[in-house]
Amino acid sequence: MTETMLLDPVQVLVSSDQPLQVASAALFEDDRLIALGDEARERAAEQGVASQSRAHQLLAPCLVDPHSSLPSPFTGGGETLETLIHSAGRAGYGQLALLPNGESERDSPERLKGFQPRGCDLKVHLWGSFSHRGEGERLSSHADLLDAGAIGLSAGQQIPSVNLIDRALLLGEMAGAPVLIAPNDPSLRGNGMIREGVETLRAGWPADPTISETLPMGQLLELQRRHSTRKLVLMNLSTADGVEMLSHTTSPPLATVSWWHLVQDRSNQTAENTHWFVTPSIGGQADRQALIQALGEGTINAVAVHGIPLDDEECLLPPDQRPKGLSGHHLVLPTLWQRLVVDLGWSVNQLWEALSFGPARLLGQDEERLSIGSNRWLLFDPDQIWNQTRDAPYAPKAANQPWIGVPIRGQVVSCGLKIPTNQIG
Structure with missing residues (x-):
């Protein structure tokens, strides 16, 4: 205007x-x-x-994305920081928080520099790497990362060793900053591409067992109980069983859900649609409905875009070899408006709690508002x-x-x- x-x-x-x-x-x-x-x-x-x-x-008010990936923020012919800010800002996002994984793991203070464009109103937050080089074997310098401006600490798409998480929470260098951990065990997932179920077998894709989420989730819930003063955040909850575990926990940790898991399930997919291979895996209708209900009740605190941009060459790889994920900040609000407000009767306030107010609080930021x-x-x-x-x-x-x-x-x-x-x- x-x-x-x-x-x-x-x-x-x-x-x-x-x-x-x-x-x-x-x-x-x-x-x-x-x-x-x-x-x-x-x-x-x-x-x-x-x-x-x-x-x-x-x-x-503007929307807030609590976590997305940008592997090549400054180079390459695909998505860069500049193009992401353009598209996300045009889609109404006023804040983005980028995961630390990429060409250069953000595990040290000097790697947090250069991400905020001068004169840009869209705020770019950075998650610092939970472990050295993101390898999950020894801790990064949490205090130094947070002092350098990291919004919190993230272990990426899979859970590191429970002993390492326990040690970090016990040391407490993160104080009240969020620690973002995915309840996803790749050793249990194996080659699974879709959550186990009849539709998965019918489509002929390798199945991802539900325990690849629920077993690590049980460990994380116990860690939150033992370290109740820490701000543990479960990244991308994806199963009905996981929702049930969370809802029956006293003083549960915060949790996010990917927008894609709220609008898609394995029942309406075909073997030709390979863009639905994501981490964590897409589940069935019961999973999607449980996630929506948990989000509406506040058991899940925020919707993440969790964008993982791929270039044209990566998309030409066979489905079992290409990186898993999809992009599309501009699709989130229109799609969830149709699914939640139009189809399910959610109020505008409920939708904005999921897309703006809740994510801001999760990141420790002031809520967006019209001023x-x-x-x-x-x-x-x-x-x-x-x-x-x-x-x-x-x-x-x-x-x-x-x-x-x-x-x-x-x-x-x-x-x-x-x-x-x-x-x-």
Whole structure:
């Protein structure tokens, strides 16, 4: 937006502690929110600003992604920090937290530099590596990483040894910072590509047993019980059994879920659709429904994009050889709006708790909110139809985006964030 603009009427969600305003108004000046409600109308009338009706659209705080990967942030022909910030910012994300794994494991303070573009409103947070070189054999310098600005510590896509986690929590260099651990044991998963079930057998893919999540999860729940003052976070919960374990735990740790596990399950997939091979594995309908219920009840605290961008060459590899994962910050809000708000009757407040407020708290950050004088806002049109293509403006550069060529309903049509990503400081 430029100059002065009045949206009236428009739906407005200000913050987590305020209800949705269905027929409100919002006045903007050069992308900054100047006034809301009757004050916006009065000031617009004084200035002779005509209103624009956006009754079906939603003005809301920016979204927050608690964890995604970016293996090659500064080089290569695929997704880079610049292209990711462009696409995620255009999709309404005001904060991203990047996992430490990649070409250069962020296990030392000097490797945390250069990720925040100068003059960019999108905040880039960095997880520091839990172990030296990410190998899971000895601890990195947790205190030094956190002093250098790491948002917390992460062990990546699989659980390190329980003894190593126990030692770290006992030493307590992380103090109150989050420690992000995936309840995923690769030795139990083996070559599994889809969670075990009838559909997996029918499709002919190697099965990933449920115990590859539940056994390491039991260990993590015990560690949280023993170290109750630490902020342990379970990354990407994916099974109904895991949800049940978490819900029956006294003082449970925080937990995240990937958006993809909320919208997909093995029952409606075919053997030809290889973009659904992710870590952790996709499960059945009961798993998906349990995850949605746990998210709605607050047992799961945040939805992660958990983007893992692949380039064109990687996507040409056979499914059992290519890295697992998919990308698509721009698909998360439209898809979850349809699945949760339209299909299941979730409130806007519930959805924003999962996509913005909860993730911010998990990262130890202030919640996003609409503030007068601020440009941290998004405008979402749930009825906008657009085509998912790789060559669209602001589209991610990753080759592993789902639904290429498929019309998508719902789009962030405007966002106030300034994103001059050509200057990395």
